[in-house]
Amino acid sequence: MAKTQLNVRVDEGTAKAARERALARGVSVNRYIEELVMQDTGEAGRTFVEAAADFMKQYESVFAEEFGEPHGSDTSDKTEGRH
Template identity: 80%
Template structure:
C-alpha cells in the first residue's frame, strides 16, 4: 500500500508518550500512530454495527408489520 506523509503538531508530553509507547512495542512512532488510527477505525465500525443491531432489535416488530408479508426480497 502506498504511504503518504501526514504532519501533526502535538505538545511535547504527548510526543514523548508516543515515543515511549512505540519504543516499548519495538516499533516506530509512525507505525504506532498508524496502529492507533486503525484500531480506532475498527472500534468505530464495531460501534456502528452494534448500533444498527440495537436499532433492528428495537424496531423489529415495526418492520415486520410493515414489510413482513412481502416476498420480493431476502429476509
C-alpha cells in the same frame, strides 16, 4: 500500499508518550500512530454495527409488520408449493 506523509503538531508530553509507547511495543512512532488510527476506525465500525443491531432489535416488530417475516424464519407452511 503507497504511503502518504502526514505532519502533525503535538505538545512535548504527547510526543514523549508516543515515542515511549512505540519503543515499548518495538515499533516505529509512525507504525504506532498508524495502529492507533486503524484501531480507532475499527472501534467506530463496531460501534456503528452495535448501534444498528440495537436499532433493528428495538424496531423489529415495526419492520415485521411492514415487510413481513424476517429472513431465516420458518415460512415453509405459509409458502404455497414448498415442503
